[in-house]
Each structure stands twice: as C-alpha cells, then as structure tokens.
Amino acid sequence: MVGESKDPTTQETSPTEDLDDTVHQRVRLGILTIANESRKVEFRFLQETMGLTAGNLSQHIRVLEEAGFVNVQKGTDGRRPRTWVSITRVGKVALRQEIAVLKALVSRVEGSSAPSN
Amino acid sequence: MVGESKDPTTQETSPTEDLDDTVHQRVRLGILTIANESRKVEFRFLQETMGLTAGNLSQHIRVLEEAGFVNVQKGTDGRRPRTWVSITRVGKVALRQEIAVLKALVSRVEGSSAPSN
DNA sequence: TCGCGAGGTTTGTATAGCAAAGTAGTTGGC
DNA sequence: GCCAACTACTTTGCTATACAAACCTCGCGA
Numbered sequence: 335m336v337g338e339s340k341d342p343t344t345q346e347t348s349p350t351e352d353l354d355d356t357v358h359q360r361v362r363l364g365i366l367t368i369a370n371e372s373r374k375v376e377f378r379f380l381q382e383t384m385g386l387t388a389g390n391l392s393q394h395i396r397v398l399e400e401a402g403f404v405n406v407q408k409g410t411d412g413r414r415p416r417t418w419v420s421i422t423r424v425g426k427v428a429l430r431q432e433i434a435v436l437k438a439l440v441s442r443v444e445g446s447s448a449p450s451n
Numbered sequence: 452m453v454g455e456s457k458d459p460t461t462q463e464t465s466p467t468e469d470l471d472d473t474v475h476q477r478v479r480l481g482i483l484t485i486a487n488e489s490r491k492v493e494f495r496f497l498q499e500t501m502g503l504t505a506g507n508l509s510q511h512i513r514v515l516e517e518a519g520f521v522n523v524q525k526g527t528d529g530r531r532p533r534t535w536v537s538i539t540r541v542g543k544v545a546l547r548q549e550i551a552v553l554k555a556l557v558s559r560v561e562g563s564s565a566p567s568n
Numbered sequence: 569t570c571g572c573g574a575g576g577t578t579t580g581t582a583t584a585g586c587a588a589a590g591t592a593g594t595t596g597g598c
Numbered sequence: 599g600c601c602a603a604c605t606a607c608t609t610t611g612c613t614a615t616a617c618a619a620a621c622c623t624c625g626c627g628a
Binding site: 367 | 463464465466467468470472475477478480481484485487488496500501502546550553554556557559560561563
Binding site: 359361386387388389390393394397413414415 | 584586
C-alpha cells in the first residue's frame with residue numbers, strides 16, 4: 335500500500351508536475367497539435383475542426399499568443415478577412431515537452447497492471 | 452496550407468475532443484495515475500508526492516469522488532486520522548480512455564514532422 | 569488541562585473557460 | 599446604389615475552476 339510500505343517498484347514521483355497548464359489545457363493542446371502540422375492554419379478551420387465557438391477559440395488563441403507559442407496573422411482571402419495561426423519555435427518546444435511528459439505518463443499507466451488490481 | 456487545400460494526408464479531426472476535462476486536468480490525472488498503481492493511497496502521500504496544499508488536494512479528490520472515479524475511506528492509523536483514496540472501476544475505465552486518446556495524440560504529433568517545418 | 573501539532577475541510581478569491589452579444593466589413597437582392 | 603443579411607471574428611458577461619489561507623477537530627506531551 336503506497337505510503338505505508340516502501341515498495342521499491344513504486345514510482346513515488348508526480349506523474350504530471352512537469353506539464354505546463356497553458357499547453358496541457360484540452361483545447362489549446364488541440365490547437366498546438368494542428369498548428370504543428372502545417373505552416374499556418376486558418377481560424378475557421380480550427381473552429382470547425384475542433385467544434386468551438388468563435389469566441390472561445392479567439393480567447394484560447396490569445397492565451398497561446400501571449401505565451402509566445404503562436405503567431406497570429408491577419409489578412410484577406412480575396413476580399414474576405416482571414417486570420418491565420420502559426421506555431422512558433424517556442425511553441426514547438428513547448429509541445430514537444432508536453433508530448434514527452436505524456437509519453438512517460440502513458441508508459442507509466444500501461445506499466446502498472448498492479449497485481450492487486 | 453490547412454483549410455485552403457484538401458491535402459489527403461492532413462488529419463482534419465480534433466486531436467483532443469475525446470478528452471474528459473475531469474480526467475485530463477493536470478492534478479487529477481496525476482491522482483488517478485498514482486491511485487491506479489495500488490489498491491489504496493494515503494492522502495498525505497498524494498499531497499507530498501504531487502507537491503500540493505492539503506486544501507487543493509482535498510478539492511480535487513472531491514471532484515473525482517463526485518464523478519465516481521475514486522472512493523474515499525476515512526479511518527485511523529493507530530489513533531491518528533487517515534484518509535485513503537482508491538480508484539474505482541469506473542475511474543480505471545476513464546483513465547484508460549484518457550490514456551488511449553493521449554497515445555493517439557503522441558503518435559499524431561510525432562508523425563507530423565511536416566516537410567514545411 | 570492547556571497548548572501544540574497532525575490531518576484534513578471549508579471558505580474566499582482570482583483566474584479560466586465558455587457563449588451571447590457586439591463590431592466591422594462584404595455581398596446579394598431589388 | 600441602398601439596405602438587409604451574412605461573414606469573420608472580438609469583446610463582454612457569467613459561471614465554474616483551481617488554489618491557498620483560515621479554520622476545525624482530535625490526540626498527545628508537558
């Protein structure tokens with residue numbers, strides 16, 4: 335039982351302390367993942383793909399922008415206004431870090447088919 | 452460019468929509484991960500391992516309990532009061548689901564060393 | 569028996585997340 | 599060519615969340 339006996343196989347470390355809440359948040363993790371797949375992504379595309387309201391997406395993009403994880407470009411497609419989001423170098427590093435922690439977490443959970451379970 | 456051309460290799464699906472915010476939240480994901488590793492875990496152990504204040508941990512445990520993901524047992528160790536947390540069957544299913552989505556996410560991100568990157 | 573500490577819980581508050589309402593420019597109908 | 603409806607977001611307002619400080623209860627030592 336954890337905390338009672340010191341089982342050497344028990345990993346007594348926090349599985350999630352290295353996660354950055356700015357990146358880990360569900361919607362933003364999705365945005366970064368998609369943004370990481372191409373040079374730039376349209377606002378509309380993100381909204382439809384992720385099933386978000388424009389207002390909600392707008393706010394999450396602002397958070398990512400203020401963290402330096404994405405750049406926002408405004409322009410037009412024909413005469414219609416468009417907003418594009420692109421991931422920055424810093425954003426890519428942050429995403430990689432998140433992924434690294436998640437990989438470790440997945441391994442840890444999959445490795446714990448504890449006998450008493 | 453996503454949203455402009457229909458590149459068949461582009462995964463036009465949300466990477467994170469199947470994540471449950473109750474489970475995905477950083478601290479709670481940690482609690483469930485640790486709880487999944489043994490039959491029951493002491494409150495104090497969770498608190499120290501994850502570096503949380505007692506108040507914060509208490510709240511997160513309540514959320515997990517109300518979701519049916521953990522059971523809370525109160526008792527004594529000698530004469531000192533103790534609180535133990537144990538993951539439920541439903542909690543295990545929820546954790547597995549989270550891990551499944553995270554695995555897919557990791558693969559997706561690692562698979563996108565997009566040429567234009 | 570009084571105070572101190574252990575072990576949590578409750579309360580207060582700042583922030584986050586979300587959608588409704590608002591804004592600015594565009595297009596289509598007549 | 600003027601106005602209504604639409605596109606493409608942004609801002610605002612509300613609710614819920616996350617956190618720590620303050621609080622509570624019980625046992626133990628002096």
